[in-house]
Amino acid sequence: MGPLELHEYAALDAVGLRDLIRAREVTAAEVEDAARRALSQVGPELGALTRPLFEPALVHDPDGPFAGVPFVIKDSGPFAQGVPFTLGSRSIQGAVAAVDHDLMARFRAAGLVALGQSTAPEFGLSFATESVRHGVTRNPWDPGRGVGGSSGGAAALVASGAVPVAHANDAGGSIRVPASCCGLVGLKPSRGRTPCGPLTGEAAFGQLVEFALTRSVRDTAHLLDAVSAPPVGDKYQAPAPARPFAEALRTAPGRLRVALATAPWSGTPVDPQVAAVTVNAGKVLEWIGHAVTETGPDLDADDIVEAAMLSVVSTGGAVLRGAPRRPDPASLEAVSRAVLAETEAFTALDVLAAMEAQDRVTRSVGRFFLAHDLLVTPTLAALPAPHGTLAYDAPGQSARSWLRRIFAHGPFTAAFNVSGHPAISLPLGQSREGLPVGVQLVAAHGREDLLLQVASQLEQAVPWADRQPPVFVD
Structure with a gap:
């Protein structure tokens, strides 16, 4: 095949690049060289x-299953041994990961070639990747709009063809929201599917899950197979799949009971274009042969916000415990200052109340999936937001008011962090402006196989592989 041209490199997903390397049509070194050129071209x-x-x-x-495939890690904390991290904050200086995160160890074992570190908002507290420390991360579909958050830099690099896969994590939508904004596949696995050690036994009271962003369903399935062995010592462990996730893609799931909901439990208005793409996804599922009804789980938006406070104060606690000294308030963004202050004021009774709210949400979602196999919703309530829409330094924010503000933009995702159910965002449509629109699929706990099977059906029925944003490699 000869040297790998950038347009050839960027057109391939991770499995495609892996197969080229295995067939010796290109070398791993040639793929790495192309990735470095691509990252240098679009990263800045x-x-x-x-x-x-x-x-x-x-x-x-x-010799790993993804040997030679380039990727990037997210600046969301100590992840790769010896690599500095900032969590997007000016308050963190000179911090270096002392050990590998358990998932990073699995990424290494899978053969993924880590070439860089992607941007995230300060402490991962926003659906907008716009930090004072690293500036604004621009959307390759429209540089005047945001990439979502908190895995925004990862999404921008995958969508622009710089890397086929990127590390991401999700405590309230931070994989699925950027996937929707950037036209990607974003799976939040079930609680306990991927590891969160060795520094913690449960991340954010079980609401934070680590994984990745990709451009294809098959990449998501193969990568999940590579990294989702039972996490030793973690508090939560998802049931082992009956067969490899990639193998499940080869068979149809049968006729499913699909629920379709375009109105969020918070009552937030949904952009008509977003709702229309979701309704069309339901029609496609009906055409495939599934039974679709308009309904959704009975959830209390206040319970979701209250339960999500566990994730917020867990983040604040990690910063306060991990820092050699209390961060200088002057070096923090406004919401971060509020979060650290409220973390210190949070009492044991507050924790218990939030855990009770989490239990109510989890039980409600669990009951819903006794009568339904799949839930379909928009991923976001709106199109990708222009920069500054979710202004991070807006005055007078409390942690709760900030949650309500970002959940008004993305009201459909956090419930399933709270409940621990797997959810995936798929790029099933575009707006009149040519912006990506994501649709979220949710399944019962441990049923990533079902999500991926249906996602594969939708990928074949409404293909997105040929869509390229204006900012794309080469």
Whole structure:
């Protein structure tokens, strides 16, 4: 095949690149060189990298199932041993990960070639990747709009073709929201499907899940197979799949009971274009042969906000415990200052009340999936937001008021962090302006296989692989 041209590299997903390397049509070194050129081309334009590329790439297993496939890690805390992290904050200086996160160890074992670190909002507290420390991360579909958050830099780099897959995590929508904004596949696995150790036994009271962003369903399935062995010592463990997730893609799931909901439990208005794409997804599912009814789980929006406070104060607690000294308030963004103050004021009774709210949400969602196999909703209530819409330094924000504000933009995602159910965002439509519109699918706990089977059906019926944003490699 010869040297790998950038347009050839960017057109391939992770499985495609892996197969080229295995067939010896290209070498892993040639793929890495193309990835470095791609990242250098679009990374600065999009503001999606926190630092220069790693030289050399981080150590990885050359015989892993994704050997030679480039990716990036997210600046969301201590993740890769020896790599500095900032959590997008000016208050964190000189912090370096002492050990690998358990998921990073699995990424290395899978053979993924870590070449850089992607941007995230300060402490991951926003659906807008716009930090004072790293600036605005721009959307490759429209540089005047945001990429979502908190895995925004990762989404920008995957959508622009710089890497086929990128580390991401999700405590309230932080995989699915950027996937919707950037036209990607974003799976939030079930609670306990991927590891959260060794520094914690449960992340954000079980609401934070680690995984990745991709451009194809098959990449998501194969990657989940590579990294989702039972997490040793973690408090939560999802049931093992009956067969590999990638193998499940080869068979149809049968006729499913599908619920369709376009109105969020908070009552937030939904952009008509977003709702229309979701309704069309329901029609496609009916055409495939599934039974679709308009209904949704009975959820209390106040319970979701109250339960999500556990994730917020868990973040604040991690910052306060992990810092050698209390961060200087002057170096923090407004919402972060509020979160740290409220974390210190949060009492044991507050924790118990939030845990009770989490239990109510979890039970309600669990009961819903006794009568339904799948829930379909919009991922966001709106199109990707222009920069500054979710202004991070807005005055007078409390942690709760901030949650309500960002949940008005993305009201459909956090419930399933609270409940622990798997959910995936798929790029099933575009707006009149050419912006991506994501549709969220949710299934019973442990049923990523079902989500991926239906996602594969939708990918074949409403293909998105040929869509490329204006800012794309080469």
